[in-house]
Amino acid sequence: MQTNKFIKYLALFRISFKDLLVWGWEAVLSSFMLMLYAVIAIIVWIAIYSFTGVKSINGVDLTSTIIYFAIISALMPFLSWSNIVDRLSADIRDGSIGSSLIRPMPYYFKIFFEDMSSGVFNLIISIAVITLVIYLGRLTPGAYVGAMFVFYFIIGFLIAELLGFIVGSLAIYLTDIYGIMVSINWMVTVIGGGMIPLVFFPAFIEKALLLTPFPFLAFVPAATLSGVISIGEAFSLAVIGLAWLAALAAIAYVMWMKLKTRINAVGI
């Protein structure tokens, strides 16, 4: 028997997607609930602009802010959180990680491709919303900005997946990782640009926050496409994004090795 790796992972993706479609409406609803959060942010910022009477904050006017949050609403379902956290922590707690290890594929790829299935579901919604934002906001991003946006979108997705793996694997030490999940969600929201565009902060705070991985899950891709940051600024962040990607991949690898040892030590 010859196993083609591509067919193997495609099969995993296919069955996970089919499994998700059983609960199709629930998946659509949860995606829209995440978007609702950005809609609230738009309403709040409209109120702030009109109450204070300012035309722009740090060079960003109300229209750009609305476009920024409209893009955030499209990114949130895809980038805000990875289902890997739930899958991995549940597999560790109930011991079903053992039954996943009997298949001829690495476990981390297995949960990644399973998560990709729900990711694609959200991606369809994200593309639809972003297309609508570009049309209604009369944006003309150009090929260079478009490419940068796609680049940061992929970086953001991979960072979300790796963070999810790292947090999920903490279940080997902790009985309940819900508190950490909530904390990281707040990090994405507050210091990742989910609620306040980072350019609204004083420059030194903005620079400091851009050194963390969280802006890559919301602010960097949204600000690149909406024009809140210039193409030059966006380009300069690539090194930080790639460095975080490499660092998180290394941490995830260490956690995987710890996880394997832990399974071996306590027989999860």
Place this chain on the structure above:
Amino acid sequence: MLMSNVVEVENVSKRFNTYENKDTGLFSSFRRRKKIVRALDGVSFSIKQGEIIALLGRNGSGKSTMIKTITGILHPDLGSVRVLGMDPWKDRQKLAMDIGVVFGATHPQLYWNLPPIDTFEYVRDVYGISQKDYKQRLEYFIKLLDISKVYKKQTRQLSLGERMKCEMVAALLHFPKFVVMDEPTIGVDLPARMGIKRAVRELRKSHGMTFLITTHVVDDISMADRIVMLERGKKIFDGKPERLRNTFSKYIILEVKFADGESGKGFKMKGRVISSEPGHVKLGILPSMLKDEWLRKLITSDRVADYRISEPGLSSILARFYSSRDRKGKEADIDADE
């Protein structure tokens, strides 16, 4: 047929760290002490190609650790395991192509919200089974396990027995050389259990598959060629099922019904009294006593309405063995290697 060893387990030991609270106060979870549990302690056995082995033992005896070690999920602290010539820990993914594992109802392989046929197709692609082979094998398993009416229904709607049969198909579609089944018949009704047992025998006969089956169900022993029994991480028996009876029980059962309703008053009786009620006595006697004079006198007496001599059931032998071990609380292991 060349009977090579499919599994070779040599002097395998495995310890786990567990934690227990030192006391019962409000903050007892913060005051824990580490405990080392010896899950496997110098276990050795081998399995020949085409054998069906029942791995017996009660909860915590080390059965699950043993099968996790054999399938490459765990690494032994000491000793070595070879399965189909491979080191299961190092060659886990390669070995996975040649082994099939059926975990009981606790860790199902079937997708809960989808019909089993979807999982079967997924397995086909993961193991690189050609469409032609897949069709043939699926038809074979549908017939063998009688699942024609269930394999297209949503898994969550199936009974436990139907699910277990479909779990078997999902684990065996790639026709593995060696199959591990972890308590496949727990909670399964009798017809489904018989179907699973029949399928195991048939797969061994027609495809030469080798099986290692862990079980609590004594009835499952009937399908095994050999039994390996674990107790507190140690192997305490390795032999044919009929030898299990002789090893753990020296006694045979003598049941006597008295016509006068008395409990054998006035008779000389030897052996161990298992139960005594008015008009009915159950004794455990040694086979050598069958020729004793006291027994001849007893069973030929007019006061005896009926008597029966039988071998004790495996369930009662094992129950008595476990309770005696618990009473003694020591590990006086019986070395019963063949």
